[in-house]
Amino acid sequence: MNGTLAKVHSLVLPGVYRDSVFLMKLSDRARDLSGAGQVTALMGTQRNKDILGRSGLLTRDIEAAGPDDLVVAIDAAPELASIAEKTVRDLLSRPPRANRSPVESLAPKSLPMACERLGEANLALISVAGEYAKYEAAQALSAGLDVFLYSDNISLADELALKRLAAGKGRIVMGPDCGAAVIHNTPLGFANRMRRGTVGIISSTGTGLQEVGCLLDRCGLGVSSAYGVGERDLVDDIGGLSTKAALTRLADNPKTQFIIVIGNCPGAEIRRNLAGLYRRLGKPVLVRYAGVGEYDMEDANGIPHAGTLRDAVAMTVERIASVLDTSGLDLPSPGMRERDAAPGPGFVRGLFSGGALCRESADICRALLPGAMYANVRVQGIGLIDGRERIGGHVFLDMGADGFTMGRPHPLLRPERKLAGIVRELCDPGVSVILTDVILGNATVPDYASQLVRAVDRAAAITGGKSREKRVVVNVCGTESDTPSRSSQIAVLQKSGVSVLGNNARAAVHAAKLSLGGTA
Amino acid sequence: MPGGLRAVNIGVGDFLSSLREDRAPFADVDWKPPARGDSELIDILFNLEIGFRDMNGDSLIDIANHTGLRRILAARPVVRRVLPARELIPDFGENVILHAGPPIEWENMCGPMRGAIIGAALYEKLAPNEIEAARLLRSGSIVCQANFGRKVVAPMAGAVSRSMPLFLVENETAGNVAHSPLNEGLGHTLRFGANHPPVLARLKWLENVLAPALDRALVGLGGVALKPIMSQALLMGDEMHQRNVAASQAFYRSVAMELVDAAEGSDRLKSIVSFLARENEQFFLNLAMAAAKVAMDAARDIPHSTLITAMNRNGVDFGVHLSATGDRWFTAPSLYPKGFYFPGYGEADANPDMGDSAIVECYGVGGMALGAVPSAAHLVGAGNLMDSLEYAFDMSHICSGRNPDLAIPCCDFAGAPAGIDVRKVVATGILPLIISGVAHHKPGVGQIGTGLVTPPMEVMNKALRAFHQMVAE
Numbered sequence: 002m003n004g005t006l007a008k009v010h011s012l013v014l015p016g017v018y019r020d021s022v023f024l025m026k027l028s029d030r031a032r033d034l035s036g037a038g039q040v041t042a043l044m045g046t047q048r049n050k051d052i053l054g055r056s057g058l059l060t061r062d063i064e065a066a067g068p069d070d071l072v073v074a075i076d077a078a079p080e081l082a083s084i085a086e087k088t089v090r091d092l093l094s095r096p097p098r099a100n101r102s103p104v105e106s107l108a109p110k111s112l113p114m115a116c117e118r119l120g121e122a123n124l125a126l127i128s129v130a131g132e133y134a135k136y137e138a139a140q141a142l143s144a145g146l147d148v149f150l151y152s153d154n155i156s157l158a159d160e161l162a163l164k165r166l167a168a169g170k171g172r173i174v175m176g177p178d179c180g181a182a183v184i185h186n187t188p189l190g191f192a193n194r195m196r197r198g199t200v201g202i203i204s205s206t207g208t209g210l211q212e213v214g215c216l217l218d219r220c221g222l223g224v225s226s227a228y229g230v231g232e233r234d235l236v237d238d239i240g241g242l243s244t245k246a247a248l249t250r251l252a253d254n255p256k257t258q259f260i261i262v263i264g265n266c267p268g269a270e271i272r273r274n275l276a277g278l279y280r281r282l283g284k285p286v287l288v289r290y291a292g293v294g295e296y297d298m299e300d301a302n303g304i305p306h307a308g309t310l311r312d313a314v315a316m317t318v319e320r321i322a323s324v325l326d327t328s329g330l331d332l333p334s335p336g337m338r339e340r341d342a343a344p345g346p347g348f349v350r351g352l353f354s355g356g357a358l359c360r361e362s363a364d365i366c367r368a369l370l371p372g373a374m375y376a377n378v379r380v381q382g383i384g385l386i387d388g389r390e391r392i393g394g395h396v397f398l399d400m401g402a403d404g405f406t407m408g409r410p411h412p413l414l415r416p417e418r419k420l421a422g423i424v425r426e427l428c429d430p431g432v433s434v435i436l437t438d439v440i441l442g443n444a445t446v447p448d449y450a451s452q453l454v455r456a457v458d459r460a461a462a463i464t465g466g467k468s469r470e471k472r473v474v475v476n477v478c479g480t481e482s483d484t485p486s487r488s489s490q491i492a493v494l495q496k497s498g499v500s501v502l503g504n505n506a507r508a509a510v511h512a513a514k515l516s517l518g519g520t521a
Numbered sequence: 522m523p524g525g526l527r528a529v530n531i532g533v534g535d536f537l538s539s540l541r542e543d544r545a546p547f548a549d550v551d552w553k554p555p556a557r558g559d560s561e562l563i564d565i566l567f568n569l570e571i572g573f574r575d576m577n578g579d580s581l582i583d584i585a586n587h588t589g590l591r592r593i594l595a596a597r598p599v600v601r602r603v604l605p606a607r608e609l610i611p612d613f614g615e616n617v618i619l620h621a622g623p624p625i626e627w628e629n630m631c632g633p634m635r636g637a638i639i640g641a642a643l644y645e646k647l648a649p650n651e652i653e654a655a656r657l658l659r660s661g662s663i664v665c666q667a668n669f670g671r672k673v674v675a676p677m678a679g680a681v682s683r684s685m686p687l688f689l690v691e692n693e694t695a696g697n698v699a700h701s702p703l704n705e706g707l708g709h710t711l712r713f714g715a716n717h718p719p720v721l722a723r724l725k726w727l728e729n730v731l732a733p734a735l736d737r738a739l740v741g742l743g744g745v746a747l748k749p750i751m752s753q754a755l756l757m758g759d760e761m762h763q764r765n766v767a768a769s770q771a772f773y774r775s776v777a778m779e780l781v782d783a784a785e786g787s788d789r790l791k792s793i794v795s796f797l798a799r800e801n802e803q804f805f806l807n808l809a810m811a812a813a814k815v816a817m818d819a820a821r822d823i824p825h826s827t828l829i830t831a832m833n834r835n836g837v838d839f840g841v842h843l844s845a846t847g848d849r850w851f852t853a854p855s856l857y858p859k860g861f862y863f864p865g866y867g868e869a870d871a872n873p874d875m876g877d878s879a880i881v882e883c884y885g886v887g888g889m890a891l892g893a894v895p896s897a898a899h900l901v902g903a904g905n906l907m908d909s910l911e912y913a914f915d916m917s918h919i920c921s922g923r924n925p926d927l928a929i930p931c932c933d934f935a936g937a938p939a940g941i942d943v944r945k946v947v948a949t950g951i952l953p954l955i956i957s958g959v960a961h962h963k964p965g966v967g968q969i970g971t972g973l974v975t976p977p978m979e980v981m982n983k984a985l986r987a988f989h990q991m992v993a994e
Contacts, residue, residue: 016597018752069749094925107914108551111949114918115529115548128532133554136563137531139570162571169578185526187543444535
């Protein structure tokens with residue numbers, strides 16, 4: 002108040018220039034932000050020193066400063082003065098947020114610039130071609146972001162390098178070839194709108210995550226977080242780095258009470274390693290591994306395991322919310338009229354949009370069907386094909402596999418190839434059942450069910466109605482919160498005579514039985 | 522992730538639907554394949570991103586670049602003296618003439634540079650005439666050396682000889698120094714390869730009249746700080762390569778009073794005032810170059826740093842230095858500036874890009890600060906104001922940070938981008954922009970236009986490859 006020199010704190014920044022209007026604005030802001038009585042920033046010209054002198058703000062330091070020096074006089078108690086000084090320094094060095102500048106309308110052209118623009122970015126969604134995606138992912142991890150890596154065609158060595166970088170920085174790589182995740186309740190990739198809840202999911206495949214999440218939702222359970230980790234995360238070379246990172250996150254997430262791990266062909270070493278980790282985690286873990294016959298290591302560690310994605314959900318409900326009704330898991334089931342309309346014996350042709358559903362269906366059918374069986378995904382006891390050749394026998398194709406998506410969009414984004422495949426199979430006289438999926442979720446084509454119905458009609462037109470004798474068996478993977486909702490898509494399919502089953506495993510069983518010529 | 526998702530998207534735009542619905546903040550990248558799709562360079566960039574980390578997982582390259590950036594921003598260039606080159610540069614041989622850009626032999630020099638070198642030889646009376654000078658240069662009796670090794674920066678041909686006056690600019694923060702000659706002004710000049718008697722007469726005037734007066738004035742003042750002038754000039758529409766109107770005025774104002782006494786006579790004073798205050802709007806360019814040079818030299822020789830510490834051209838090749846690779850030159854043929862030609866001239870008359878002046882772009886002004894110069898948008902062929910803002914935005918993609926002391930009003934006072942990172946240049950394919958005068962390819966014709974030019978991409982690729990090889994070993 003009395004402006005004695007003792008109270009005035011001063012700051013001299015040699016050789017720093019700002020224009021006077023800028024400095025007046027800065028002075029006011031620094032005063033308001035810091036709570037100091039008075040902050041005055043000026044260039045150290047004689048005239049300005051005179052002004053400060055008249056206000057009792059001229060200190061010895063300011064007196065000694067030159068016209069090229071920026072001087073700041075702060076009239077405040079010592080503790081406020083130091084806050085004010087810091088505020089002044091921040092305001093001088095902080096890049097202004099260019100809110101209304103024309104530059105703001107220009108899109109950032111690199112990941113670091115996007116981070117600068119966004120401020121405090123914590124996730125990168127990367128879906129460009131694999132040869133480029135690896136570099137973008139490395140940049141994102143380096144900048145401290147988690148990575149949702151939808152891109153495929155990334156080498157094992159590059160995947161390992163990325164995941165090691167992530168581990169070193171406490172980040173996670175979801176992927177590569179990651180189709181779905183749920184973070185902070187927001188579905189990423191193709192993930193569905195799922196209930197919020199207490200179950201954490203870790204999945205090697207996007208559709209596996211979606212199927213489990215949607216079935217939980219149907220039972221009334223919800224998801225805390227769901228991490229896709231990439232198809233190869235559990236091979237020994239990668240060592241489950243993303244699975245482990247996800248386990249750590251779920252263990253640390255107070256909302257998570259139960260964890261489901263959906264893995265794909267885990268290596269022996271990593272399996273043993275993980276079994277111990279689950280046991281020590283402090284939260285119950287249930288596993289479902291594709292391509293695993295005996296769950297001996299898990300049994301030895303007391304880790305429960307499920308044979309199908311559906312059973313993983315049923316067992317989870319039983320463990321954490323046994324009062325909930327699980328009958329919805331298997332609904333709808335085919336009505337009487339459908340049962341009567343069984344086709345004659347013939348091959349099953351499965352066309353899927355995701356690896357987990359394809360693999361599980363092939364695995365189930367292998368146990369039920371005699372004769373040659375082929376798939377473009379690795380399943381024990383089934384011939385591996387690349388999927389583009391015509392072949393007799395039961396065939397299961399993941400249309401979202403690398404071989405189909407190199408340079409092409411995924412069938413969930415552009416389903417034309419998958420639908421053309423369905424038409425072709427319906428026109429094949431050796432085929433009796435088409436087994437396929439309708440996957441709802443973020444970014445998927447709107448009203449895919451109607452497109453599927455039109456494909457079935459197209460086949461009927463081509464075959465003069467003969468394809469109507471075949472059955473089309475479908476699992477609709479989705480929730481009532483998806484747009485369109487699962488029930489609305491089921492209605493579209495059922496109206497057109499497509500058999501809709503309650504889950505992927507049930508659909509596979511149904512298809513196998515129908516192809517044997519019996520009623521399911 | 523406390524505080525919710527904040528996502529950057531690279532690729533499929535459909536994936537943003539859920540973020541939009543949930544009102545999660547995101548930024549969608551206007552993406553192009555990195556390194557223009559070159560898989561070898563992408564692998565190098567990938568390796569540099571993945572490896573070379575300390576125990577905390579932090580990138581040694583990022584840390585080194587941050588150190589470099591800090592030194593650049595901390596530099597406080599002050600012009601202290603104007604003295605003959607022979608007094609400032611140790612062992613400046615009597616038969617030595619310096620030139621701009623990476624080292625080049627006489628036989629390989631372009632026309633304007635040969636003209637300037639001959640001019641300097643005549644100026645030093647190393648030869649009685651042009652023909653004899655050329656003969657001595659061919660025979661090696663007169664030796665040409667690059668300015669670079671002598672801590673000199675000079676525009677265009679950059680010819681500097683022993684008796685020419687040079688500025689002594691000191692970085693008060695780090696104590697390092699650099700030199701540049703006095704700007705000759707417009708019209709026929711040595712820097713554009715002219716060497717006839719009026720050109721040499723003006724050089725003599727600079728040596729005998731302006732230099733001693735300016736030196737006395739500077740000594741009297743204890744030096745003139747250059748960064749405050751540059752900060753102020755940016756706000757007044759200079760970018761300090763092509764346009765130095767405000768900066769030259771501000772510098773003149775700083776020394777005007779002292780010059781009155783220092784000039785020693787009213788005739789001399791009149792000629793000095795006329796030159797500084799009226800005739801030479803580009804006078805400050807050479808000071809900006811020396812200021813940039815001391816700042817950039819402070820960031821040299823930092824292990825693991827991918828910052829570009831020098832860019833210069835000799836009229837044939839474009840040369841680049843990286844901090845970590847020290848004095849090693851990376852070169853590729855210079856490009857031709859694109860822009861605006863004076864009446865009667867066109868691209869066919871142009872010489873490839875030339876001069877040490879791109880040091881100002883290394884520092885973050887010139888073409889890097891194009892947004893600061895609305896008036897230059899048309900002159901430099903940027904098209905319109907929005908284009909020049911877009912150029913400025915592009916430049917921020919290839920730099921390590923911003924210089925808060927060099928605020929650009931048109932960009933909402935964001936600091937000029939500072940610290941060009943060769944990794945970012947190669948990754949984005951965005952090249953630093955340089956605003957440059959265009960020389961006629963024949964010696965002595967002079968400036969025929971002004972335009973924008975970039976380094977050749979190849980020079981950046983070479984530098985990155987060499988850096989990678991060095992750190993990988």
